[in-house]
Amino acid sequence: MRTRLLLSLALTLGPGLHGVSHAQTPQPLRVGFVCPLSGGSADFGRSAQIGAELAVHEINEVGGYMGRPLELVSRDDKATPDEGRRAAEDLVLKEKVAFTVGYCNTGVALKSIDVFQQHQHLLMVAVATGSAITAQFPAPESFIFRLSPRDTLQADFLVRDATRRRGLRRIAVFADRTAYGEGGLTDVKRFLAEQNLQPAYVARFDLGVGSLVEEVKAAQAAGADAIIGYSVGPELATLAVARQQARFAGPLYGPWPMSFRTVWDKSGGAVEGGMMVQSIVPDLSNERRSSFIARLKRQAGNAPVSSLMAAAQTYDAVHLMMRAVFQTRGDTRGPALKAALENLAQPYAGVVTTHDQPFSAQDHDAFTLNMIWLATWRGGALQYVYADDAKKAAVIRRKTH
Numbered sequence: 195m196r197t198r199l200l201l202s203l204a205l206t207l208g209p210g211l212h213g214v215s216h217a218q219t220p221q222p223l224r225v226g227f228v229c230p231l232s233g234g235s236a237d238f239g240r241s242a243q244i245g246a247e248l249a250v251h252e253i254n255e256v257g258g259y260m261g262r263p264l265e266l267v268s269r270d271d272k273a274t275p276d277e278g279r280r281a282a283e284d285l286v287l288k289e290k291v292a293f294t295v296g297y298c299n300t301g302v303a304l305k306s307i308d309v310f311q312q313h314q315h316l317l318m319v320a321v322a323t324g325s326a327i328t329a330q331f332p333a334p335e336s337f338i339f340r341l342s343p344r345d346t347l348q349a350d351f352l353v354r355d356a357t358r359r360r361g362l363r364r365i366a367v368f369a370d371r372t373a374y375g376e377g378g379l380t381d382v383k384r385f386l387a388e389q390n391l392q393p394a395y396v397a398r399f400d401l402g403v404g405s406l407v408e409e410v411k412a413a414q415a416a417g418a419d420a421i422i423g424y425s426v427g428p429e430l431a432t433l434a435v436a437r438q439q440a441r442f443a444g445p446l447y448g449p450w451p452m453s454f455r456t457v458w459d460k461s462g463g464a465v466e467g468g469m470m471v472q473s474i475v476p477d478l479s480n481e482r483r484s485s486f487i488a489r490l491k492r493q494a495g496n497a498p499v500s501s502l503m504a505a506a507q508t509y510d511a512v513h514l515m516m517r518a519v520f521q522t523r524g525d526t527r528g529p530a531l532k533a534a535l536e537n538l539a540q541p542y543a544g545v546v547t548t549h550d551q552p553f554s555a556q557d558h559d560a561f562t563l564n565m566i567w568l569a570t571w572r573g574g575a576l577q578y579v580y581a582d583d584a585k586k587a588a589v590i591r592r593k594t595h
Contacts, residue, residue: 222265223258223519223526225250225512226285226294228278229321230302234401235273237427237456237500239298242321243268245505246295248493249512259519264512267291273298275305282309292519292526293318295511298504299426300324300345301373307331307338314528316535320511321504323348323450324377333558337528339535341511341552342503343561345374345449348471349381349422351566352447355469356420357389362444364394366418368409368433370425371400378424378449394418403429406436413442420444427451427500430468431460438464445469453569453576455500465571472569473561474506474546475578486545502576503546510544514552517542550592562594 227246230239250264258264267289269281278297285291286309293316297303303322310317311331319327319340328340356362367382369375379396386392395416397409410433413421421444423433430452437446445467451457452470477483490505499505518534519526541550552560568579578584 220258220262223262224265224267224289224291225515226269226289226291226296227266228269228271228281228285228294228296228306229298230273231268231270233272233274234428235299235426237454237498238321238451238504239270239273240497241499241501241504242296242298242508244490244494244497244499245320245508246512248490248505249509251493252489253513253516259516259524264516271297271299271302271306273302275302278302278306279309282306286310286313286315293515293528293531295320295508295515297322297327299372299374300327300377303327304330304373311337316515316526316528316531318511318515320508324374325381326373326377328558334555336558337532339553339558339560341514341549341560342507343450343471343473343566344559345378345424346381347561347563347566348449349378350385351471351563351568352422352449353382353385353389355568356422356445356447357386357391360420360445362420363391364417364419365391366395366397366413366416366421367393368397368399368406368413368421368423368425370403370429371398372425374426375424382422382424399425399429401426401429403432406433407439410436410440410442414440418442418444420447422447423452424449425451427454427457428460431457431465434461434465434468450503451501453501453503455498458571458574463574466573467570469568469570469579472503472567472576473565474503475567475569475584476502476576477578477584482543483545506544506546510542510546510549513544514542514549548592552593560593564594 229242250266254263271278271281295318297319298321300322317338323342323345325344325346369379395413448470450471518531521534522530535553536555567583569576570579
């Protein structure tokens with residue numbers, strides 16, 4: 195499978211991959227990467243880095259860009275907005291990388307994206323999902339693109355499942371006080387309001403909260419029949435434990451960070467049955483996906499891959515950006531890459547999904563509602579909630595408008 199993937203990449207990217215003579219020393223094509231590699235968000239930042247490293251390794255195996263090897267220039271933003279901005283300035287102004295892939299935390303991205311915009315430097319956000327990231331600048335002028343499902347989609351998806359599919363009407367919302375939590379709460383309220391509903395109970399909390407048992411009990415007293423949590427991994431684990439301790443019988447929903455392996459471990463399995471949005475679910479019956487997972491594990495070595503979704507989306511982001519580089523014939527200036535992404539000449543068959551015209555001059559978000567899934571924790575493994583989704587996942591899921 196891997197040999198066919200590399201051959202396909204070489205044929206797609208065109209002639210000249212090995213066009214530099216052995217006597218020359220080709221200058222590398224330097225690719226910026228920024229995510230949290232230490233601190234509380236390192237679980238999905240490191241997963242994203244492994245995905246990027248695998249993509250770079252594979253592209254270099256077939257000659258890089260016209261014989262120029264790719265070089266990943268990584269920066270650790272430590273999940274801190276100020277550190278993320280410093281990393282952006284370093285990559286864009288000092289390192290002068292060709293383009294940048296990254297950002298896992300919405301608040302960190304929002305503090306940084308004007309650096310890329312002001313200098314017309316192409317930023318592909320592969321992990322962070324805050325809706326404001328691609329709304330900060332109008333798409334026709336923006337150099338910010340995203341290859342992860344934004345929170346607006348995720349909130350809509352979760353509310354639809356709870357209220358329309360399951361008939362639940364009294365939803366409690368637990369959101370942290372970061373920009374990510376605030377955006378998620380706003381989105382959930384909006385989609386509930388579209389059905390003439392409002393939250394039965396709202397809890398706000400800081401990152402690092404020790405317990406949410408009293409808040410869950412308060413949600414029970416308010417008559418809540420489901421909980422939607424909006425936070426990152428450690429706090430979602432805390433919420434899962436609180437739900438178990440308070441014996442809350444209703445379902446627990448969350449955005450994609452609920453899928454992190456650390457959530458299962460930190461909660462001691464209390465997140466069993468918790469349901470979350472995913473762009474990719476482990477499925478060994480899918481040849482492309484199973485091959486990718488095997489290659490990802492080899493690339494990681496002894497390091498854990500806490501988030502398959504972060505790794506897969508970042509892997510696809512690097513490959514997709516290289517499609518754009520070949521389409522511009524090596525012109526890595528922001529306007530050229532922007533035009534290429536908005537008018538891709540060929541679909542990209544990624545490990546997450548097939549992207550056919552993922553972007554346009556009016557839309558810099560690659561995912562639509564039909565391209566995401568509901569997954570759940572069962573016995574320490576992620577699985578589809580609905581059996582039919584496993585069958586649909588093997589079918590090409592093209593973007594709708």
